[in-house]
Amino acid sequence: MIKVGIVAYGITPFTKDDQKIESLLLKSTKNLFDNNPEIIRNDIDAVLVSTNNNSKYLSPILSEMVGIQPKIAHSIESLCNSGTNSIVSAYSYIVSGLADMVLISGAERNDSPGQILEWDNSRGEFKHPIFWASIFAKSYKRKFSISDEQIALVSVKNHKQAKENPNALSNKTFTIQDVINSKKLTDDLRLLDCSRPCTGSASILLASEETARKITDMPIWITGIGQKTTSAGFTKNTSFSSMESTKLAGQAALKMANHNANDIDVAEVHDAFSVCEPMALESLGFSKPGNGTNMIKELYETNNFKINPRGGLIGSGHPLGATGIAQTIEIIQQLESSATNRQVDNAKIGLVHNMSAAATSSTVLVLEK
Amino acid sequence: MSFESELFQGKFCIPECTICKKIVWPPSEFCNHCLGKVSLKQGDFEGKIIEFSRQNEEYFCIVEFENTIRVIAKILHIPEIGQTVKISKCGIFNQNYFFYVN
Numbered sequence: 001m002i003k004v005g006i007v008a009y010g011i012t013p014f015t016k017d018d019q020k021i022e023s024l025l026l027k028s029t030k031n032l033f034d035n036n037p038e039i040i041r042n043d044i045d046a047v048l049v050s051t052n053n054n055s056k057y058l059s060p061i062l063s064e065m066v067g068i069q070p071k072i073a074h075s076i077e078s079l080c081n082s083g084t085n086s087i088v089s090a091y092s093y094i095v096s097g098l099a100d101m102v103l104i105s106g107a108e109r110n111d112s113p114g115q116i117l118e119w120d121n122s123r124g125e126f127k128h129p130i131f132w133a134s135i136f137a138k139s140y141k142r143k144f145s146i147s148d149e150q151i152a153l154v155s156v157k158n159h160k161q162a163k164e165n166p167n168a169l170s171n172k173t174f175t176i177q178d179v180i181n182s183k184k185l186t187d188d189l190r191l192l193d194c195s196r197p198c199t200g201s202a203s204i205l206l207a208s209e210e211t212a213r214k215i216t217d218m219p220i221w222i223t224g225i226g227q228k229t230t231s232a233g234f235t236k237n238t239s240f241s242s243m244e245s246t247k248l249a250g251q252a253a254l255k256m257a258n259h260n261a262n263d264i265d266v267a268e269v270h271d272a273f274s275v276c277e278p279m280a281l282e283s284l285g286f287s288k289p290g291n292g293t294n295m296i297k298e299l300y301e302t303n304n305f306k307i308n309p310r311g312g313l314i315g316s317g318h319p320l321g322a323t324g325i326a327q328t329i330e331i332i333q334q335l336e337s338s339a340t341n342r343q344v345d346n347a348k349i350g351l352v353h354n355m356s357a358a359a360t361s362s363t364v365l366v367l368e369k
Numbered sequence: 370m371s372f373e374s375e376l377f378q379g380k381f382c383i384p385e386c387t388i389c390k391k392i393v394w395p396p397s398e399f400c401n402h403c404l405g406k407v408s409l410k411q412g413d414f415e416g417k418i419i420e421f422s423r424q425n426e427e428y429f430c431i432v433e434f435e436n437t438i439r440v441i442a443k444i445l446h447i448p449e450i451g452q453t454v455k456i457s458k459c460g461i462f463n464q465n466y467f468f469y470v471n
Contacts, residue, residue: 121466122395126429126441134422135431135441142420142450187423233395235431235439240420 004094005212005219006367007101007205008036009329014169014200014317016110021053024107025062028201028322032103033066039205039215046072046099050086050106051321052079052114062105072099079114079356080272082106083202083324084363088225090206100208106326107201108319115197115320117357122235130185130194132234132358133273137188139240140275144290148188151293152179154274155192155314157300162311164341167326169198169317179274193274195313202325204332220332224257224366226250234358243276243359246283250353250364254285257349257366261285264366265347266305266334268327270355271312280353281307284364309334309342324354328365335369372396375409376466381456382409383435392437415455416470421448432470442468 010032012024033039047070049058059073072093078085083106090102108114116127123131140146156176162168174182174192183191212219226249230236238244254260261284269280278292286307287295299306310316310330313323331350333339348369355362373396375382384393388405400407414434421430421444430448433439444454454470461467 118464120395122439123441124429124443125462125465125467127465131422131424131429131441134424135420138422139420185424189422235441240431 001095003209004091004206004222005209006222006332007207007212007215007219008032008039009204009332010035011167011202011326011329012200013167014198014319017199019109019199021051021055021058021107021109022061022065024199024201025049025058025105026065028107028203029062029066029103029105032203032205041066041068044068044070044101044103046070046090046093046102048086048090048102048104049075050082050104050325051075051108052077052082052112053107053109053321054113078361079117080270080320081324081354081356081361081363082321084328084352084354084365087206087324087328087365088227088363091222091225094206094208100211102206103203104206104325105201105203106322106324108199108321110197110199112197112320117232120233122233129272130189133194133275134186134188135240136273136279136358137275140279141188143241146293148180149176151274151278152176152193153293153296153300154271154277155179157296158271158308158312158315161305161309161342162315165310165316168311168315169196170311170315189273195272195318198317198319200317200319200322200326202322202329204325204328218336218369220335221368222365223368224253224259226252226256226364227362228252229361231360232357234360237358237360241279242289243279243283243355243362245359245362246280246353246355246364249362250284253364253366259349259366263349264351265349266309266331266344267307267351267353268310268330269308269312269353271308271314272318274314277307277312284353305342305344309339309344324352324363327352327354328367331367335367370409372409373461376459377461379458379460380411381414381459381468382411383414383438385410392435394438413455415453418448418450418452418454420450440468442470444470446471
């Protein structure tokens with residue numbers, strides 16, 4: 001199978017601004033081309049747009065706005081992991097030979113319709129994500145005797161790390177007590193435990209090995225892909241204290257890359273809510289079940305940015321369709337050693353974990369220099 | 370007669386496949402196992418509380434019926450894990466299902 005490399009990227013700041021979706025897509029795409037003027041736009045033969053926005057025909061619109069006439073042009077929606085789903089589709093187009101170079105642009109507005117899955121009626125009137133997050137938190141705390149304070153440290157750590165990310169929505173740091181004292185949404189969830197919907201866009205360019213080597217001296221290779229969807233409805237989850245789809249997707253991605261969790265130097269994990277971070281770390285094999293918060297504490301106390309260096313979704317904001325792509329860009333920058341104050345020493349192998357709808361669907365990517 | 374039309378009338382039924390007899394959840398016209406036609410089982414079903422949390426003064430819990438069906442329901446007293454409950458009220462309001470158990 002041919003190798004697929006990431007050769008360029010562009011991103012916008014994540015904000016609460018009111019911007020048109022078309023304008024957002026254009027901005028991160030322009031940033032990508034501004035950063036890489038040597039790229040010949042006519043060589044791009046697929047343009048994929050990742051978003052939950054209701055606007056139509058966004059890929060042809062973006063293509064026209066940047067002067068590309070691609071062979072393949074369409075949108076991809078899978079709620080919060082639309083971004084990495086788009087990357088997997090782009091990878092597949094390249095490996096199959098249907099395309100040689102694929103532009104992926106993800107964007108979302110802070111009023112995204114992707115925040116609530118209306119279809120899932122088994123949740124009764126409790127359809128907002130704060131309710132599944134509360135059940136996860138309660139179940140996780142109960143199973144492993146974890147305190148609110150231990151979980152709150154995720155938010156403390158990720159806000160601290162986001163302060164080093166110029167594109168992050170948050171620029172503030174908080175203490176554990178700040179998190180505990182922030183607005184109580186339910187018995188098991190505070191406002192600062194939540195990632196926030198926002199406006200933002202992120203784009204990357206993928207190419208076959210031969211083309212990638214012509215464009216850049218240091219392509220970042222996608223060496224592992226794992227995906228799993230266990231259901232669409234939250235109540236179908238077999239466990240509320242671990243993430244089955246994440247476990248299966250992680251195992252598949254690491255197997256494809258011929259690595260194990262110990263080999264990973266830096267990772268972006270989908271901390272939609274604080275409790276998701278320890279759950280994801282455990283389901284991905286970075287720590288033993290029930291031990292995720294201890295790992296997070298150690299990372300925080302040693303100022304180690306290994307997990308969610310850009311500040312995760314909690315610190316960076318969560319523009320759904322852009323999130324998986326922004327996570328991937330962070331790992332690219334880490335592997336390029338260009339992550340400035342967020343840089344993890346000697347990062348060679350990175351992992352991206354992006355999931356949807358209470359971990360009913362997960363995508364895991366392994367990236368290498 | 371569908372799960373939804375019965376729920377609208379305040380009745381909680383269990384969707385079951387007419388061919389393979391499996392419970393079909395979420396409710397659907399066809400079985401997600403054998404794609405057979407689904408019928409509705411009526412009864413006074415007992416469920417078990419799997420997990421719960423609270424928003425303001427209102428407890429919400431995941432209740433499991435027949436080891437298969439799970440819903441998020443309101444409960445008016447302090448719930449306990451493993452507690453047996455029955456649907457006391459249910460329906461559709463503003464296009465959302467709602468369930469109460471006690």
